[in-house]
Amino acid sequence: MKNLIFLLLMMTISMASGQNATIHVIPQPVSLQQLNGYYVLTGQTTIGYNRPEARNVAEMLASRIMIPTGFQPVVQQGSTGAIQLNLESLPEPGIGMEGYVLESSSKGIVIKANEAAGLFYGIQTLLQLLPEKIESRVAVDHTWIVPAVKITDYPRFGWRGLMLDVSRHFFTKEEVKKYIDEMVKFKYNTFHWHLTDDNGWRIEIKSLPRLTEVGAWRVPRMGYFNQREAPKPGEPATYGGFYTHEDIREIVKYASERFVTIVPEIDVPGHSMAALAAYPELSCTKDPDTRVNPGSNFAEWHGDGTFTMFVDNTLNPSDEKVYEFLDKVFTEVAELFPGEYIHAGGDECYKGFWEKDKDCQALMKKLKVTDVEKLQGYFMERVEKILSDKGKKLIGWDEILEGGISPGASVMSWRGMEQGIEAAHLGHDVVMTPTAFTYLDYTQGDPTIDPPIYATLRMEKCYGFDPLPEGVDPRYILGGQGNLWTEQLPTYRSLEYMTYPRAWALSEVFWTPAEAKNWEMFIPRVENQFGRSDIAGTAYSRAIYDAIVSTFRKDGKLMLDLRSEIPGLDIHYTLNGTMPDDHSARYVQAVEVPDGPVTLRVITYREGKPIGHLITLDRNMLEQRAR
Ligand code: ACM
DSSP: OHHHHHHHHHHHHHHHHTTTSOOOOSSOOSEEEEEEEEEEEOTTOOEEESSGGGHHHHHHHHHHHHHHHOOOOOEEESSOOSEEEEEOSSOOTTSTTTOEEEEEETTEEEEEESSHHHHHHHHHHHHHHSOGGGGOSSOOOOOEEEEEEEEEEOOSOSEEEEEEEOSSSOOOHHHHHHHHHHHHTTTOOEEEEEOEETTEEOBOOTTSTHHHHTTTEEOOOOSSTTSBOOOOTTOOOOEEOOBOHHHHHHHHHHHHHTTOEEEEEEEESSSOHHHHHHOGGGBSSOOTTOOOOOSBOOEEEOSSSOEEESSOOOBOTTOHHHHHHHHHHHHHHHHHOOSSEEEEEOOSOOOHHHHTOHHHHHHHHHHTOOOTHHHHHHHHHHHHHHHHHTTOEEEEEGGGGTTOOOTTOEEEEOSOSHHHHHHHHTTOOEEEOOHHHHBTTSBSSOTTTSOOOSOBOOHHHHHTOOSSOTTSOGGGEEEEEEEEOOTTOOSHHHHHHHHTTHHHHHHHHHHSOGGGOOHHHHHHHHHHHHHHHHHHTOOOOOGGGSEEEEEEEETTEEEEEEEESSTTOEEEEESSSSOOOTTSEEOOSOEEOOSSSOEEEEEEEETTEEOSOOEEEEHHHHHHTBO
16 A cells, blocks of 8 residues: 555656656757756747847747647747747856757746857757657647756767768759758758769859759669769750759858858869869860769779779869869859858869870979879869968868868868878868768668668767767867768658668767767667657668678688667577568577578567568578678
């Protein structure tokens, strides 16, 4: 009886305190204290803001709340809002320009910040404190409880980026806005927009109209990128698109209202086939038949990071007309994008055509250099001068270090961490975005389940990323970024699928203090976010539920190793040609694969229910995986 009374008492307390509402915020705040009680958002809830600079954020909160709740919250300047957004008159030390303090109780909610950006991140947290139905795109009946909390929160890094490649596939203005809408929920503040490449030039340059008349369009092709049929002579180029100046101004404004800085990328001197389709005279080979590439194979990779191009996609560094061209391009880019950085690419520039070109040879003589790499250094220096004349800073992929770069240039370290470490030691600002941790185009799960591409990058690996290597002066590490290349991503839905959940993991890498990160505690928040995404209609991958299948050899035998990325899954498998279920063998430790034509079938279960994909691998595939 005593026990029963105690139990009832505890239930009453916990219900009244709102402590049954488990809190799931991504990225994990710096400090979160759950208190007794809760606030209930109703049709009477008002939103107040103390200064005009906070009005935009207050109105964005109102419009986010309005759709799922059907309420019409009054938004007013003053100090009496049930949800009150306050800009501090004396800067609150410790939370910086993007931090906030959020306090909720039965009486209401107060968010304080030094700058409007902090209020904006405060409302992202508030939306995640609300029930998951807050993501609904239609009004639903619900009790809109906000648990009582005190949160003090601010980011670890100032550069929290996602890169989107719109050259390999084109995405519309509305899709780009939607992508930005989604990323800000996780407190990303930088959108790196990869606007040009071999497969399409996507930004209108009014003084160079052929860039989009010709360069934005390619012949339509299906199938695996890099293995598609090359354009046929005379074949019409019908796939593509580009952003007009008006489109770009609209997107820049949209992003800036959401505290996102856009870093536009014009990728030169390599990756320029679309520009050369429009203006072939800008390359060494000047091939008038240069076409925008539809995803056909134009290079041979030698397996060590080096490659040979069959088709010239490189601007000619010895031609003054190239710099006149770049000046025109960057004049318009600099006018359109207010941010301090312009990304000028610099990656994967093949120098084979430069080596054979007599004007490039003459330039090398004049510069007194013998290494063709140094021509890229010369080229990037010229680009940096063009940008600095327009008040912009150059950031480029880490290859720009090889030709030598000027002190003001910043480096995006992608091939690994080493390049970023070297750049930081040389005193350059660095954004860490190494393939091994941040390449969102890589498959998330087994390549027999996910559409295969160059490599696999599981969410756990993303989560384990630390952009700040030991021994590096943290002042030079601006932050990090996830990169989404779109060779194999023809639809907006596929962009979302590849971005999430890994960009949730990276958001925590970029925002949350390293010591507060915890993979096992992250998983329930990811699963809560799956539910929110389902309601929001945002795509994501469920690869974390799948088995990870690897094999190795031991004493000449082929051994099978099965793992799961997240704890608490039961892995069941068969090797006898039958479909597995939870009565099949449960994996405990490495097992020998019997000789003969064996097929592995493996599936994961949780609490008696199948949860992952069925993965099927024949003997040949198992052999190929052997470490
Ligand atoms: C890159 O992935 N080529 C920067």
